[in-house]
Amino acid sequence: NAGVMQNPRHLVRRRGQEARLRCSPMKGHSHVYWYRQLPEEGLKFMVYLQKENIIDESGMPKERFSAEFPKEGPSILRIQQVVRGDSAAYFCASSPPWQGNQPQHFGDGTRLSIL
Amino acid sequence: GESVGLHLPTLSVQEGDNSIINCAYSNSASDYFIWYKQESGKGPQFIIDIRSNMDKRQGQRVTVLLNKTVKHLSLQIAATQPGDSAVYFCAENTARGSTLGRLYFGRGTQLTVWP
Numbered sequence: 001n002a003g004v005m006q007n008p009r010h011l012v013r014r015r016g017q018e019a020r021l022r023c024s025p026m027k028g029h030s031h032v033y034w035y036r037q038l039p040e041e042g043l044k045f046m047v048y049l050q051k052e053n054i055i056d057e058s059g060m061p062k063e064r065f066s067a068e069f070p071k072e073g074p075s076i077l078r079i080q081q082v083v084r085g086d087s088a089a090y091f092c093a094s095s096p097p098w099q100g101n102q103p104q105h106f107g108d109g110t111r112l113s114i115l
Numbered sequence: 116g117e118s119v120g121l122h123l124p125t126l127s128v129q130e131g132d133n134s135i136i137n138c139a140y141s142n143s144a145s146d147y148f149i150w151y152k153q154e155s156g157k158g159p160q161f162i163i164d165i166r167s168n169m170d171k172r173q174g175q176r177v178t179v180l181l182n183k184t185v186k187h188l189s190l191q192i193a194a195t196q197p198g199d200s201a202v203y204f205c206a207e208n209t210a211r212g213s214t215l216g217r218l219y220f221g222r223g224t225q226l227t228v229w230p
Binding site: 004006033035040041042043044045048055056058059091093103104105106107108109 | 206
């Protein structure tokens with residue numbers, strides 16, 4: 001059973017370009033979360049999605065950032081007009097749809113570097 | 116803002132010794148706690164979790180203790196091995212009765228195990 005798959009593992013963009021980060025949740029998981037991590041810091045929540053719905057986007061900047069989790073295909077975190085401050089590791093996690101003791105399982109992240 | 120923090124940023128132990136990693140939280144509404152291990156270049160890996168209706172839970176070589184009175188969480192690792200070297204994060208969820216929803220992470224403790 002494959003874990004959470006993120007791609008690309010590393011992404012380099014120049015200022016002003018767009019970055020697209022992909023996340024395929026674990027099989028059977030319909031809840032996806034995106035987190036951002038700066039060096040030597042903990043993960044900070046960005047957005048929580050279910051299939052075709054954004055449940056909580058309170059941690060995501062209002063401008064330039066968007067996320068989706070379509071009915072088919074991976075979840076996408078999109079960053080438009082990237083700036084140097086967007087350089088970070090972006091992690092996706094997934095969990096199954098039922099409530100209970102079901103921890104979020106994480107992918108190995110996409111490391112975004114802005115030149 | 117984040118409500119989970121850590122007492123010590125680094126911890127060095129001798130191989131074979133027991134390790135204790137501490138975590139403080141401030142949100143009384145938190146009722147689900149998770150410990151993750153993150154190795155360099157990888158995503159957080161689930162270690163153990165605990166609900167607020169428990170004060171202790173044991174896994175393989177790991178024990179989590181929860182003291183709700185002082186809002187303190189600890190991870191004990193028995194017979195620490197070099198492979199345990201990593202950054203350890205505690206995370207909390209405030210969605211009462213559910214493990215769904217965003218996690219709040221602390222900054223992390225770097226555990227180094229010396230042979």
